[in-house]
Amino acid sequence: MYSHIEKMGSRYHSLETHIWIHQDVFSIQWWTIVLLNALFFILLIILIDRSRILLISLAFVVNFIIVGLADEIGTFYDRWSYPHQLLIFTHRLNAVDFAIVPVLMALCYQFFSKWKVYLLAEAIVSAVICFIGIPVFVYFNMYKLENWNYLYSFIVTILMFILSKMILDFLRNKGKRYSH
Numbered sequence: 001m002y003s004h005i006e007k008m009g010s011r012y013h014s015l016e017t018h019i020w021i022h023q024d025v026f027s028i029q030w031w032t033i034v035l036l037n038a039l040f041f042i043l044l045i046i047l048i049d050r051s052r053i054l055l056i057s058l059a060f061v062v063n064f065i066i067v068g069l070a071d072e073i074g075t076f077y078d079r080w081s082y083p084h085q086l087l088i089f090t091h092r093l094n095a096v097d098f099a100i101v102p103v104l105m106a107l108c109y110q111f112f113s114k115w116k117v118y119l120l121a122e123a124i125v126s127a128v129i130c131f132i133g134i135p136v137f138v139y140f141n142m143y144k145l146e147n148w149n150y151l152y153s154f155i156v157t158i159l160m161f162i163l164s165k166m167i168l169d170f171l172r173n174k175g176k177r178y179s180h
Contacts, residue, residue: 029084037099063102122161130154
């Protein structure tokens with residue numbers, strides 16, 4: 001059984017590579033993925049608080065992991081898919097939003113440290129992501145909802161923001177305790 005699955009996986013990867021090379025790479029959607037993610041990385045570099053650069057960089061990495069895991073789970077269970085991919089050989093960089101959402105989450109963490117204000121800010125950012133950003137990506141065939149909807153995305157994004165802040169506050173507090 002395993003060898004059959006292995007052969008199917010090999011065939012799938014061959015087809016995926018063929019499609020990527022002949023239809024995806026350097027397409028308008030591919031360039032859009034490159035440019036949007038580059039713009040958000042530049043935005044992070046410009047706006048990052050230099051006095052807390054390690055903490056905010058950690059926030060980006062933690063959020064990159066959280067968003068990446070959520071994307072992995074959603075695509076594995078056929079909740080959504082990404083018809084266009086930046087790179088074929090890694091799922092973490094396939095998503096249209098591999099940098100966009102983690103950058104927004106890191107900047108939210110940077111600018112809004114108190115829980116009440118953070119929750120309000122993350123609700124607004126989540127709404128913009130889920131009710132404006134995702135529909136735009138769906139319209140341009142860069143994101144495909146399978147068994148999913150915008151409200152579910154909103155709820156999951158809110159939960160990702162909360163998890164992120166809990167992890168980062170925990171790490172920050174642990175660091176403070178051991179640095180004195």
